[in-house]
Amino acid sequence: MEASWPRAASKSLKQSYTKLFASGSSLSRIRDAALADRLFTSPSDNLNVCQAGRSLAWKLFLLPPDEPLQPLPEATPPIASIRDSRKKYSSLLLEHMRAPDGSYEEGFTVPGSSSSPQRRASASDLETNNPLSLHNENPWKEWFSAVSLRETILQDVERTFPEISFFREPEVQLQLTNILFIYSTVTNPAVGYRQGMHELLAPLYYAVDYDSVEETPAEAENDSTLHELCSRAWVAADAWALFEAMMRGASRWYEWQEPPAASRTNPSPFATHVNIAAGPVEIKPYITPVVEDCNRIQSNSLRTTDPLLWKHMQAAGIEPQIYGIRWLRLLYTREFDMPSAMKLWDGLFACDPTFGLAPWICVAMLIRIRNELIPSDYSGQLTSLLRYPSYSTADGPHHTSILLRQALALQMSPSQATGESLIVENRNLLNIPIEVPEPPPPPQRRGTRSGRDKAPPPSGTTSSGAKTSVDSRQQAAPQMGLEVFARGLLERGENLGINKTFMSAVPELRRNISELALSFVRSPTAPSFPLLDERPPEERPPWEPKSRLEIEREITSLQSANRRLGQSLGWAVDVLLQDETDSKDLPRLQRSKREALEAISYVRDILTRNLTEIEEERLFGEEELARRKKAVEDKLKKPVYGPVVDAPQPAAPTPVPVIESRYKVAAPTSYSMPAPMASSHSAPPASTTSALSPTSPSTGRAPWHYTRSNFSGGTLPSASLPRIPPPTSATVRRPPEASREARRTSPPRRAQSNTEHDPLGVS
Amino acid sequence: MSKQFQFKLVLLGESAVGKSSLVLRFVKDQFDDYRESTIGAAFLTQTVTLDDQTTVKFEIWDTAGQERYKSLAPMYYRNANCAVVLYDITSSATLEKARTWIRELQRQADPSIVIALCGNKSDLAARRQVSEEEAKKYAEEEGLMWAETSAKSGEGVSEIFTAIAKKLPLTAPPTSSRAGAGRAAGRAGVDLNKQASAQPGQDACNC
Numbered sequence: 001m002e003a004s005w006p007r008a009a010s011k012s013l014k015q016s017y018t019k020l021f022a023s024g025s026s027l028s029r030i031r032d033a034a035l036a037d038r039l040f041t042s043p044s045d046n047l048n049v050c051q052a053g054r055s056l057a058w059k060l061f062l063l064p065p066d067e068p069l070q071p072l073p074e075a076t077p078p079i080a081s082i083r084d085s086r087k088k089y090s091s092l093l094l095e096h097m098r099a100p101d102g103s104y105e106e107g108f109t110v111p112g113s114s115s116s117p118q119r120r121a122s123a124s125d126l127e128t129n130n131p132l133s134l135h136n137e138n139p140w141k142e143w144f145s146a147v148s149l150r151e152t153i154l155q156d157v158e159r160t161f162p163e164i165s166f167f168r169e170p171e172v173q174l175q176l177t178n179i180l181f182i183y184s185t186v187t188n189p190a191v192g193y194r195q196g197m198h199e200l201l202a203p204l205y206y207a208v209d210y211d212s213v214e215e216t217p218a219e220a221e222n223d224s225t226l227h228e229l230c231s232r233a234w235v236a237a238d239a240w241a242l243f244e245a246m247m248r249g250a251s252r253w254y255e256w257q258e259p260p261a262a263s264r265t266n267p268s269p270f271a272t273h274v275n276i277a278a279g280p281v282e283i284k285p286y287i288t289p290v291v292e293d294c295n296r297i298q299s300n301s302l303r304t305t306d307p308l309l310w311k312h313m314q315a316a317g318i319e320p321q322i323y324g325i326r327w328l329r330l331l332y333t334r335e336f337d338m339p340s341a342m343k344l345w346d347g348l349f350a351c352d353p354t355f356g357l358a359p360w361i362c363v364a365m366l367i368r369i370r371n372e373l374i375p376s377d378y379s380g381q382l383t384s385l386l387r388y389p390s391y392s393t394a395d396g397p398h399h400t401s402i403l404l405r406q407a408l409a410l411q412m413s414p415s416q417a418t419g420e421s422l423i424v425e426n427r428n429l430l431n432i433p434i435e436v437p438e439p440p441p442p443p444q445r446r447g448t449r450s451g452r453d454k455a456p457p458p459s460g461t462t463s464s465g466a467k468t469s470v471d472s473r474q475q476a477a478p479q480m481g482l483e484v485f486a487r488g489l490l491e492r493g494e495n496l497g498i499n500k501t502f503m504s505a506v507p508e509l510r511r512n513i514s515e516l517a518l519s520f521v522r523s524p525t526a527p528s529f530p531l532l533d534e535r536p537p538e539e540r541p542p543w544e545p546k547s548r549l550e551i552e553r554e555i556t557s558l559q560s561a562n563r564r565l566g567q568s569l570g571w572a573v574d575v576l577l578q579d580e581t582d583s584k585d586l587p588r589l590q591r592s593k594r595e596a597l598e599a600i601s602y603v604r605d606i607l608t609r610n611l612t613e614i615e616e617e618r619l620f621g622e623e624e625l626a627r628r629k630k631a632v633e634d635k636l637k638k639p640v641y642g643p644v645v646d647a648p649q650p651a652a653p654t655p656v657p658v659i660e661s662r663y664k665v666a667a668p669t670s671y672s673m674p675a676p677m678a679s680s681h682s683a684p685p686a687s688t689t690s691a692l693s694p695t696s697p698s699t700g701r702a703p704w705h706y707t708r709s710n711f712s713g714g715t716l717p718s719a720s721l722p723r724i725p726p727p728t729s730a731t732v733r734r735p736p737e738a739s740r741e742a743r744r745t746s747p748p749r750r751a752q753s754n755t756e757h758d759p760l761g762v763s
Numbered sequence: 764m765s766k767q768f769q770f771k772l773v774l775l776g777e778s779a780v781g782k783s784s785l786v787l788r789f790v791k792d793q794f795d796d797y798r799e800s801t802i803g804a805a806f807l808t809q810t811v812t813l814d815d816q817t818t819v820k821f822e823i824w825d826t827a828g829q830e831r832y833k834s835l836a837p838m839y840y841r842n843a844n845c846a847v848v849l850y851d852i853t854s855s856a857t858l859e860k861a862r863t864w865i866r867e868l869q870r871q872a873d874p875s876i877v878i879a880l881c882g883n884k885s886d887l888a889a890r891r892q893v894s895e896e897e898a899k900k901y902a903e904e905e906g907l908m909w910a911e912t913s914a915k916s917g918e919g920v921s922e923i924f925t926a927i928a929k930k931l932p933l934t935a936p937p938t939s940s941r942a943g944a945g946r947a948a949g950r951a952g953v954d955l956n957k958q959a960s961a962q963p964g965q966d967a968c969n970c
Binding site for chain 2: 152155156158159160161162168194195196198199291321322323325326329330334379383386
């Protein structure tokens with residue numbers, strides 16, 4: 001069969017094979033490469049949909065490995081499992097494509113060969129085994145239903161990816177139909193064939209076929225494994241194996257079957273009350289998993305990570321199934337073009353073949369188009385959701401890699417802070433402004449909806465205009481730096497065993513904070529979300545992680561404290577190293593040594609008890625202290641200990657004469673002083689903290705402060721109270737929607753037709 | 764002064780009878796030989812101008828044909844003002860399917876819903892399995908609008924949508940009040956009673 005469609009060049013195929021299986025890379029390294037879109041060495045050109053070697057990577061990610069017990073194995077080609085599945089597919093096909101009289105349809109060939117199978121006449125009772133028999137056990141009945149199932153499947157297969165000519169080939173269509181038929185009758189008869197499965201299979205088949213090689217004996221000797229893995233004779237069987245593996249994770253989104261008729265109680269007069277009180281978990285006999293997942297995406301995940309967007313979607317009455325079903329069932333093949341979707345699949349298969357990440361990708365996708373969604377009305381939101389806008393990054397990471405990384409970040413820490421970091425990242429990498437555009441003012445409702453290319457509405461002040469220009473200028477530099485940075489982190493993360501995405505998020509944020517702070521100083525209007533989480537810690541509910549600013553602050557103060565302790569130890573060591581024998585002033589040295597020992601024990605106390613208040617005087621001996629103070633004064637009070645200066649520093653100048661005098665007048669007491677203090681430190685921690693007057697920010701975060709936050713509830717909208725409105729309703733009002741109010745109060749007929757007054761009128 | 768109305772229209776029918784193609788012809792006046800299967804639903808809008816300068820804007824929900832297990836379709840036909848139920852004139856099985864859709868609409872949808880039965884692919888009359896008489900008779904019995912269309916040639920497409928627009932209650936407030944109320948409840952309900960009544964409808968999509 002000579003193909004009229006592109007196939008992988010054997011050179012680049014071999015390159016990919018070497019990179020995957022012959023370079024000694026560990027599986028996790030390959031996975032990271034897939035996530036960061038570094039899997040294929042050759043640059044992707046737009047002429048070819050697929051990349052050479054992609055099917056190899058997919059086989060590696062999806063199929064069971066040959067040596068599953070080996071920990072952290074080097075990636076090995078799953079050759080045994082390929083052989084296995086080929087055999088299995090072949091026998092399944094032979095079994096299920098055979099008509100009850102033992103014949104096969106014309107043109108049917110045994111997989112792996114080009115010959116037709118032998119007709120095996122089955123000796124059976126003609127009474128039942130006969131196409132016209134009305135007998136209940138007539139095998140022809142089953143056969144006819146199988147034929148009609150194949151017709152149904154073909155109906156969808158025929159129109160798979162209409163723009164890709166590969167899928168118009170009758171041979172390809174036949175193979176796709178067979179694979180789907182085997183899957184839906186043998187593997188998963190409970191779900192059967194459902195529209196959309198064909199579109200999951202098609203890219204798999206395409207990738208396998210793209211990499212397939214003709215088995216010629218001469219070449220096969222050199223790279224026997226590569227040739228066996230990519231054997232053209234087994235394209236269909238390999239695509240089937242990949243599809244089976246994929247559906248293990250994806251089939252839940254196709255489930256539709258109701259459980260056997262549950263006893264439905266008659267609705268009592270109180271039924272509705274109960275329903276309302278119980279919120280979304282009211283008596284429902286069966287919710288398909290896909291609907292469940294969709295609801296979770298919008299009302300849990302999105303609500304936690306981007307409450308503002310959630311509020312607007314909820315207010316518009318968007319049901320998550322409307323977009324979620326297609327996104328999940330097809331795994332984004334309609335939202336992105338084929339090359340991008342395949343890239344996305346690379347990462348998806350690499351990190352989790354059960355697709356636990358998929359819903360988080362949906363959340364990241366929603367956050368990416370929040371500027372389209374938030375200002376739009378119902379119809380505008382639908383349009384954005386069902387015709388997902390396309391994005392491109394000129395250089396830097398591919399937009400699907402960004403999406404994957406963001407989804408991982410959301411999955412790792414589903415919090416508003418992560419959601420906000422996504423918005424910042426989208427600004428930096430995709431040039432999506434942070435500020436949500438205002439909804440178009442009522443008189444301009446004829447204009448287009450808030451398209452991406454649309455200029456910001458005139459309502460903005462001059463400063464916002466200036467800011468956008470600054471944004472675009474600033475954009476280039478961080479983009480480059482970030483990518484390099486993120487890649488380095490990804491590589492290192494493997495060894496550290498820490499989630500890479502999480503790690504990369506923190507430094508990225510640090511880079512952005514100063515920039516962000518600047519932009520807020522410039523913008524007079526409040527931002528649409530609290531980017532700098534400046535709620536005092538006691539107002540923050542206990543389940544929320546600390547804001548990044550707080551963490552940064554803590555780290556900085558910790559670092560400066562460490563530096564001070566280190567200086568103290570350094571001084572003590574210096575003192576202790578001095579030889580007493582050749583000292584001119586022995587008592588002074590002995591005193592110093594005693595001071596040094598006291599300082600060391602104080603440092604020990606600080607470190608073991610995790611004290612946050614450090615008394616400067618106790619870190620050094622008196623002479624040293626005086627010397628240091630002088631040095632500080634000489635430096636014109638330039639901060640020595642880093643940007644965060646704790647309380648003791650300002651108080652420093654005053655004690656000098658006091659200590660001086662105390663030393664002269666009552667030297668012994670000055671030495672005995674530290675001892676009782678030290679003993680007070682060894683007292684129970686509660687008394688210690690109170691004695692030390694905890695004013696530092698970290699001690700303010702004591703657990704008892706959390707009690708209040710449950711009720712102050714700064715973050716939680718009132719909708720979280722027991723009476724949760726149904727998802728369709730809009731309890732959260734949007735101010736500009738006066739006409740909606742009018743619609744409710746005026747006779748509905750008139751209100752409905754009165755579209756002239758619809759401020760967000762759809763066009 | 765011209766008046767403007769907005770209605771929700773839902774397209775139902777067996778897989779591959781040409782629902783998406785019909786909408787594409789109506790909205791963009793285009794036709795593709797291969798149109799990818801609809802997954803979930805598609806949403807489009809198109810405005811029709813009637814003789815008296817009244818404009819009717821259709822919010823069209825183009826549903827997936829295979830959602831035959833009634834798990835999702837109610838979400839789309841709930842609060843719909845009109846429905847176009849499509850069958851393929853070259854396949855009598857699709858008319859059967861259309862009948863079940865119509866029964867379901869009559870039972871579950873808004874009582875004032877305007878239903879049109881459409882025989883698509885009239886350009887393939889040579890392979891006809893459903894006669895005009897049969898479909899017409901059924902439509903009359905059920906009080907439905909009926910037409911044959913061809914998304915490929917465009918025959919009868921804008922006509923059926925215009926006819927629906929004319930049939931929709933553009934002037935009489937009493938009949939339309941129900942539709943309007945249902946719509947408000949489904950979209951942006953605030954009234955608690957309406958929410959409560961909308962709730963069961965919403966449940967219906969899951970059972």
